Amino acid sequence: MDDPRWDRPRVATRSSLSCEDARLAGPLASQTSQREQLGLALPGHDPANSQPVALRAAEVREQSTARQVRWGRRSQSSRWRCAVQRSTQGVVFVHSCPKALCQHVEWALERVVGAPVSLSWADQPMAHGAYRAEVAWTGVPGTGAKLVAALKQWPMLRFEVTEEASHGNDGERMSYVPGRGVHRSPVSANGDLVISEQQLRHLAATASSVEAFRHGVDTLLGAAWDEDLEAYRHAGDAAPVTWLHQVV
Numbered sequence: 001m002d003d004p005r006w007d008r009p010r011v012a013t014r015s016s017l018s019c020e021d022a023r024l025a026g027p028l029a030s031q032t033s034q035r036e037q038l039g040l041a042l043p044g045h046d047p048a049n050s051q052p053v054a055l056r057a058a059e060v061r062e063q064s065t066a067r068q069v070r071w072g073r074r075s076q077s078s079r080w081r082c083a084v085q086r087s088t089q090g091v092v093f094v095h096s097c098p099k100a101l102c103q104h105v106e107w108a109l110e111r112v113v114g115a116p117v118s119l120s121w122a123d124q125p126m127a128h129g130a131y132r133a134e135v136a137w138t139g140v141p142g143t144g145a146k147l148v149a150a151l152k153q154w155p156m157l158r159f160e161v162t163e164e165a166s167h168g169n170d171g172e173r174m175s176y177v178p179g180r181g182v183h184r185s186p187v188s189a190n191g192d193l194v195i196s197e198q199q200l201r202h203l204a205a206t207a208s209s210v211e212a213f214r215h216g217v218d219t220l221l222g223a224a225w226d227e228d229l230e231a232y233r234h235a236g237d238a239a240p241v242t243w244l245h246q247v248v
Contacts, residue, residue, distance in 0.1 A: 088166035089138040092147055094119075095232035096130040096158040105133075105157070108150040113137060126235050141169045148174045148182060155179075158232055165189070175225040183222035195220050 097105055102121055109117045119133040137143065144163030151159055155178055165171035170186040173193065177183075186194045199220055207213035218224075 086141060086167055087138060088141050088143070088164050088169070089136065090144050090161060090163040092135045092137060092151075093160040093162075093233075094131075094133045094135075094151075094157065095160065095229060095235075096124050096127045096132060097121075098156060099129060099131060101154055101157070102131055102133075104154070105151065108153075109135065109147065112143065112146045112150050113139065124232065124235060126231050132232070132235070141166045144172055144174060145184075148176065148184075152176050152182060158229060160229065162187070170194075175222060175229060177225050177228045180224060180228070183225045185220070185222060193221050 092109070094105060102119070106117045106119055109119075117135070119135055121131040121133050124130040124132040137147070141163070144161045147161050151157060151161075157176065158178065159176050161174045163172045163174075165187075171188070172184060173187050174182055174184045186196075188194050195217070203213060203216040203220070207216055
């Protein structure tokens with residue numbers, strides 16, 4: 001005679017589950033046993049379509065994992081939306097400025113940096129009645145070009161503006177000489193002017209002689225600007241330097 005115990009439906013026990021399933025199935029199993037003892041049914045539970053505790057625990061684990069994956073992707077993508085403010089620095093060398101324009105130069109610098117400017121002016125021995133000053137600045141990339149645009153409105157000035165290299169931007173040196181305008185060239189880490197490959201190719205293709213090629217190289221390097229400003233540069237050795245910080 002068959003033992004009726006073998007006809008009973010099998011129910012998964014906690015010992016047959018994995019550690020993760022057992023952790024998730026524990027509260028469900030205890031809740032189910034308590035309600036069965038009291039003769040109550042779980043909310044939304046259909047006894048005719050009941051399923052083992054292990055299957056319900058697996059579903060709960062999959063839902064929890066899916067939420068974690070979605071949350072993780074959202075948090076990982078959102079951290080790259082933080083804006084990073086980049087900055088650089090440089091120096092403005094006002095080599096020669098008439099006394100009547102000293103205050104106007106300070107006002108022009110104020111409009112660019114957005115902060116009050118007071119320079120330490122000194123006599124420029126290379127030009128009678130002229131003054132000179134130096135100011136170091138910090139700001140966003142491109143501030144050097146804005147300073148040049150603000151100062152070149154007075155054609156009698158002699159000045160230079162440098163901007164150090166920053167992330168994604170080369171360093172620059174911009175010089176202004178009356179009658180010649182602005183010379184702008186990228187600079188290397190040690191301060192040398194840099195001529196690009198395209199400039200050299202164009203010069204080699206258009207120069208009609210060796211002398212023309214040499215003259216073209218001097219023009220690219222701003223030799224005429226250096227020749228005019230060199231004496232003014234030496235006159236400003238050991239001059240005091242003022243610091244400007246751009247307001248952003």
